[in-house]
Amino acid sequence: MVERAVEIRKGFHQSLDEVSQELVRLAGMVTEALGKATQALLDGDLAVAEDIIRGDDVLDTLTLQIEEHCYQLLTLQQPMASDLRELVTAIRLTAEIERSGDLVANIMKAARRMYGVAFDPKVRGLIEHMGEQVHRQFRLAIDAYVERDDTLAAAIDDMDDTVDELHVDYIQAIFETHEQGVVDLQPAVQLALVGRFYERIGDHAVNIGERVRYMVTGWLPEHAAAARQSVRDADGDDLPLPPSVHKGPVSG
Amino acid sequence: MVSPLVVASVAVLVVLLAAGLSVSLVSCRTTRRRLAEEAAADAAHLEDERAMATLLAGALGAIPQGVVICDDAGREVFRNQVAQAYVRGRHGEALVEQAIQEQLHALRAGAAPLRTLDLYGPPRRVLLLSAVALQDGHRAPGALVLVDDVSERRRLEAVRRDFVANITHELKTPVGALGLLADTITAEDDGAVVRRLAERMTEEAFRVSRVIDDLLDLSRIEAEESPRCEPVPVRLVVTEAVERVRPLAQTRGITLDVDELAGWHCVQGDQRQLVSAVANLLENACKYSDAGSSVEVRCRMEGGVAEVEVRDHGIGIPGRDLERVFERFYRVDPARSRETGGTGLGLAIVRHVVTNHKGEVRVASREGEGSVFTLRLPSGTRPDAPHLVGAAGWPAPRIPT
Numbered sequence: 254m255v256e257r258a259v260e261i262r263k264g265f266h267q268s269l270d271e272v273s274q275e276l277v278r279l280a281g282m283v284t285e286a287l288g289k290a291t292q293a294l295l296d297g298d299l300a301v302a303e304d305i306i307r308g309d310d311v312l313d314t315l316t317l318q319i320e321e322h323c324y325q326l327l328t329l330q331q332p333m334a335s336d337l338r339e340l341v342t343a344i345r346l347t348a349e350i351e352r353s354g355d356l357v358a359n360i361m362k363a364a365r366r367m368y369g370v371a372f373d374p375k376v377r378g379l380i381e382h383m384g385e386q387v388h389r390q391f392r393l394a395i396d397a398y399v400e401r402d403d404t405l406a407a408a409i410d411d412m413d414d415t416v417d418e419l420h421v422d423y424i425q426a427i428f429e430t431h432e433q434g435v436v437d438l439q440p441a442v443q444l445a446l447v448g449r450f451y452e453r454i455g456d457h458a459v460n461i462g463e464r465v466r467y468m469v470t471g472w473l474p475e476h477a478a479a480a481r482q483s484v485r486d487a488d489g490d491d492l493p494l495p496p497s498v499h500k501g502p503v504s505g
Numbered sequence: 506m507v508s509p510l511v512v513a514s515v516a517v518l519v520v521l522l523a524a525g526l527s528v529s530l531v532s533c534r535t536t537r538r539r540l541a542e543e544a545a546a547d548a549a550h551l552e553d554e555r556a557m558a559t560l561l562a563g564a565l566g567a568i569p570q571g572v573v574i575c576d577d578a579g580r581e582v583f584r585n586q587v588a589q590a591y592v593r594g595r596h597g598e599a600l601v602e603q604a605i606q607e608q609l610h611a612l613r614a615g616a617a618p619l620r621t622l623d624l625y626g627p628p629r630r631v632l633l634l635s636a637v638a639l640q641d642g643h644r645a646p647g648a649l650v651l652v653d654d655v656s657e658r659r660r661l662e663a664v665r666r667d668f669v670a671n672i673t674h675e676l677k678t679p680v681g682a683l684g685l686l687a688d689t690i691t692a693e694d695d696g697a698v699v700r701r702l703a704e705r706m707t708e709e710a711f712r713v714s715r716v717i718d719d720l721l722d723l724s725r726i727e728a729e730e731s732p733r734c735e736p737v738p739v740r741l742v743v744t745e746a747v748e749r750v751r752p753l754a755q756t757r758g759i760t761l762d763v764d765e766l767a768g769w770h771c772v773q774g775d776q777r778q779l780v781s782a783v784a785n786l787l788e789n790a791c792k793y794s795d796a797g798s799s800v801e802v803r804c805r806m807e808g809g810v811a812e813v814e815v816r817d818h819g820i821g822i823p824g825r826d827l828e829r830v831f832e833r834f835y836r837v838d839p840a841r842s843r844e845t846g847g848t849g850l851g852l853a854i855v856r857h858v859v860t861n862h863k864g865e866v867r868v869a870s871r872e873g874e875g876s877v878f879t880l881r882l883p884s885g886t887r888p889d890a891p892h893l894v895g896a897a898g899w900p901a902p903r904i905p906t
Contacts, residue, residue, distance in 0.1 A: 274593065281599035288625030292825060374820045375873030381824050382871060392596055399595050426873075 265330045272326070272343050273399075275319045279347065280395045282312055283354045284388065287454065290357050291384030294364040294447065295377055302361040309358040316351040320344060335468075342468040346398065346461055353391065353457045356450045363443045363450070370440040373430040379423040383451045386416050391454065394461040403469040409462030416455035423448045571652030573605055577645065579613055588652060597624040601632060601652065608636040608650050630656045664832055671834035675716055675849055679709040719850040722781075723833070726857045732775035739772060739804055739811050739884075740765045746783035747802065750791060758796035761787075770806050772882040774862045779882075782858040785851040786815040786878045792847065793876070794819035810864075811884045818875040827868060831856040855880075 286305050293301035323344045326332065332340055372380070390412050397406035424445060431441045467473045562583065565572050571588035575581050584592070591602040604622050611617035617636035624630045633653040638645040686706045693699050726732075747763055754761050772779070790800040798818045805812040822830060826837045834849040855878075859866045862882050870876035 274599075277595045278599040278603055281594075281596050284596050285600060285625055288627070289623075292625065295823065296825075373873065377823065378821055378872035378874050385824075395595055 265326065265332070265336070268322075268326055268330075269332075269336065269339060272319060272322050272340070275315070275322065276343055276346055276350070277395060277399060279312065279315050279319065279354075280350050280391075280398075282308070282315070283350055283357060284392055284395070286312075286354065286357045287384070287388050287391065290360050290364075291381065291388070294360060294384075295372075295380060297364070297368055299365060299368060302364050305361045306358050306365075309354055312351060312354040316347050319347045323347070338468050338471065342464045345464045349457045349460050349464070353454045356454050356457075360447055360450045363447045367440045367443045370436065372444070373426070373435050375426050376423070376430060376436075376444065379419060379426055380447070380451075383416065383419045383423060383448065386412075386419060387451050387455045387458070390416065390458040391461075394458040394465070397462060397465045398468075401465075401469050403466045403472075406462040406465035406469070410459050413455050413459045416452055420448050420452045569654070571601075571605075571650075573609075573650040573652075574639075574647060575609055575649075576647045579609065579648075582647070588650075591652075597626060597630070600624065601634075604632075604634050605650050605652065608634050609648060612636040612638060612648050628656075630654060631659050632656075664829075667835065668833060671836065671849065674839070675834050676713065679712040679716075682709045683713075716848045716850070719848040719854065723850055723854050723857060726778060726854060726861060729861065732778055732858075732861050734773050735776070736771040737774055737776045737779055738769045739806075739813065740769070742772075742776065742779045742783055743802060743804060743813060745780045746787055749780070749784045750787040753788060754791050754800065757791055757794070759791050759794050760799040761802070762799050763802045765802075765804055770811055770884055772811050772862065772864075772884050774882070778858045779862070782855045782880065783813060783815070785855050786880070789847070789851055790815050790817035790819065790876070790878075793817065793821075806884060809884050811882045813880040813882075814877060815879075816875065816877045821872040821875050822868070822870040823872055827870060830868065831866070 286308060289301055290305055292298070293305070323340055327340055330336075390409055393405060393412070394409050396402070397409070427436070427441050427444050427448075430436045431438065436444070463474050562585070565583070565585040568585070569587065571591065572583070572585040573581060573588050574583040588605070591598050591605065594602055601622060601624075604620060608617045608620060620634045622632040622634060624632065631654075633655050634650060635653075636648060636650045639647045639649055683706055686702050686709065690699055690702050690706075693702065743763065743765055747761055751761065787800065787802070794800060794817045801814075801816040803812075803814040803816070805814070822837055826835075829835050830837065831852045833853040835852075836849055856866055859880055859882070864880060864882035867879045867881065868876060869879075
């Protein structure tokens with residue numbers, strides 16, 4: 254009887270492993286698209302842009318499949334503790350990765366709208382830099398997930414400061430080029446949106462890092478906030494929490 | 506009383522039984538021997554097969570392509586080392602694995618066309634995936650997927666293709682202009698116009714001659730596999746190169762900020778070639794910077810390697826062109842090349858000089874921020890500095906502004 258239980262768990266762990274591999278594949282598609290998108294944006298390559306925009310449907314389909322797979326395991330296997338954390342993390346990660354893929358497609362849509370506009374070298378350099386930095390961050394977040402490395406996962410948040418700084422410089426550069434009359438208002442707005450898209454992808458990478466930390470250690474960033482809030486509650490110097498919010502750390 | 510007949514028959518029976526037993530014993534022994542022999546033969550055969558399989562696996566492991574073999578049911582039976590890296594791979598590797606499975610699937614469904622997988626990495630790679638059904642006469646016992654990394658091949662193709670196109674452009678443009686100008690002069694009577702056209706002709710002629718000079722320089726450096734080998738002080742190379750570029754820097758309003766290496770550290774090589782390499786880098790730095798900006802030259806000695814770094818704050822080089830700027834006649838922006846008046850050979854010359862000196866040249870750049878070129882040369886022995894200073898009477902290095 255015990256042996257059979259072990260056997261069933263073995264099958265379950267194999268399925269968990271499959272989910273994780275599918276997730277890595279999904280992420281691989283997004284990282285590849287991200288690198289491709291930055292180059293296509295700088296080159297004004299419409300063919301690649303179309304390719305990526307169309308590829309987003311493939312991403313969405315795979316996302317749905319992974320999610321279905323997760324729900325199936327959740328209901329049929331009723332996992333507990335670290336298994337449960339891993340599965341819940343997988344569900345969260347599909348959403349983060351899928352959203353990042355959407356943002357890459359958005360960058361390409363903006364590239365389509367800006368077709369034929371010559372960018373200032375400084376703006377181009379910053380786009381390239383932001384693209385590389387976000388790309389690296391996203392890859393490292395996936396590395397952290399594959400290797401179950403909570404230290405690396407925690408480092409992604411610090412790396413994101415670089416992206417935020419670049420984003421500020423980038424917006425400044427757009428203002429300057431617009432003032433000099435190099436870029437019209439319409440493409441300038443599109444450029445600003447593109448910067449925002451990159452910055453958001455960086456944030457999704459940070460979220461992935463946080464979810465990986467949760468998977469490995471059971472820690473969530475909200476725990477720190479909840480702890481702060483409970484201290485404030487004890488001191489009675491802040492607004493009370495709504496009754497539905499958990500006050501203490503919750504681990505699976 | 507027992508009848509003798511019975512005794513005799515019993516005796517015969519016993520004899521017969523014994524004989525039968527011994528016969529069956531003998532035949533049993535032969536069977537066992539035969540079986541043992543067969544087993545040994547089988548074992549030897551099996552051993553041979555195993556050795557063959559190991560040999561074939563080793564051979565497939567030694568080839569640079571990724572190989573995946575499946576049986577007729579589509580189950581994977583073999584994967585060489587290169588292809589092994591795609592299993593449980595992440596990022597681009599995960600996509601290669603997916604493509605392998607898709608190729609196998611397509612082959613089972615009918616035919617799998619050759620597929621190109623363009624991976625942006627980094628590093629950027631181009632992979633070709635082909636799936637072939639294995640045949641043994643009447644049926645297909647399995648399938649094979651081959652993953653071929655053609656990045657280097659593609660790169661070389663691009664270099665060759667662009668070289669021909671660019672050299673044609675670089676030589677044909679001024680020659681075409683010369684022809685047109687000469688044509689116009691023939692039909693022109695106005696002296697002033699003729700003079701202006703002639704000036705333009707001289708300019709264009711200079712342009713062609715500069716390209717030819719650089720080409721000759723380059724082929725000379727290429728032919729000279731081992732340049733003259735004498736200790737050359739790094740600061741001398743830098744000072745001479747800076748002096749050569751100073752007029753250009755002044756006309757373009759660019760500040761040269763030189764921080765020379767203290768002491769008389771030397772590299773082994775040909776001084777003229779080394780000066781031309783550094784001067785080429787400085788010239789580029791000045792040409793691609795805006796007026797009012799500065800170009801910095803830094804020298805370092807690190808672990809037996811002399812480094813000369815030329816940093817500008819100009820327009821910079823796009824990431825995808827970074828690897829290609831050292832190619833002959835390669836232009837990041839062909840529209841700009843006539844403005845700067847370069848020949849498109851400067852960096853090719855730099856790379857050849859450095860390679861001849863067993864060093865390397867590195868480039869880091871960002872569009873809109875500028876570029877940093879670093880020459881790294883293995884350092885030679887340090888010559889007797891006072892003797893050198895005394896004999897040649899070199900001036901103390903100035904810090905130009």
